[in-house]
Amino acid sequence: MVKVAPSVNKLRKKQDSKTERKGDLAPNPEMWAALNDGQLLNEILDDFYEQVFTDEKLAHFFKDSTQQRAKEKQYLFLKGIFTGEKCYFGERPRNAHHWMVISNELFDYREKLIEETLRKHHLAEPLIKQWIAVDEIYRKQIVKTEAFGKKVGGIEIPAEGYDVDTLTVGSMCDGCEAELAAGSSITYHVRTGKVFCKNCTPEDAVL
DSSP: OOOOOHHHHHHHHHHHOOOOOOGGGSOOHHHHHHTGGGHHHHHHHHHHHHHHTTOTTTGGGGTTSOHHHHHHHHHHHHHHHHHOOOOOOSOOHHHHTTTOOOOHHHHHHHHHHHHHHHHHTTOOHHHHHHHHHHHHHTHHHHOOSSOOOEEETTEEEOSSOEEEEEOSSOEEOTTTOOEEOTTOEEEEETTTOOEEOGGGOOTTOOO
């Protein structure tokens, strides 16, 4: 019999959990039907992130991501909420936004942008209100005056800064794109995970 790692068993139990979301986070068949089983959601998010990635107030939050990746993560997150399907296994909003300093005004700005995009794609007003109600649930997890570390296993990881390590497998420097062999000593950014060789270690990497 093949042994399964404890972490895999934990994930399987979480996937099999029968805990049901309630209130505005409860599955919303009407919403999913209006989104044409995800087809319209794809179109809405394509439009929305095209705007975000060129917006002077929002674009810098996505400098370490691609438009396609940002859209895919949001698609699965919303699909999981609207359908109740366990299809999103990314970080929860608190951890995903832990390093982003976002004011209530900026949250409102982003909310207005998604509202305008939903109307452009002719989503009914009652459904737009339901969508925004879901966004509002996460406001208190996202809005903050300073960055904080994300929590993994109850332990808070710093929001910014660098650490050093030795590679166990080969990689590539995110600075000069030079090949880094297994056993190389590297510096990495604790939030983004970007790896740097000795020549490309950032000047502000105080270790």
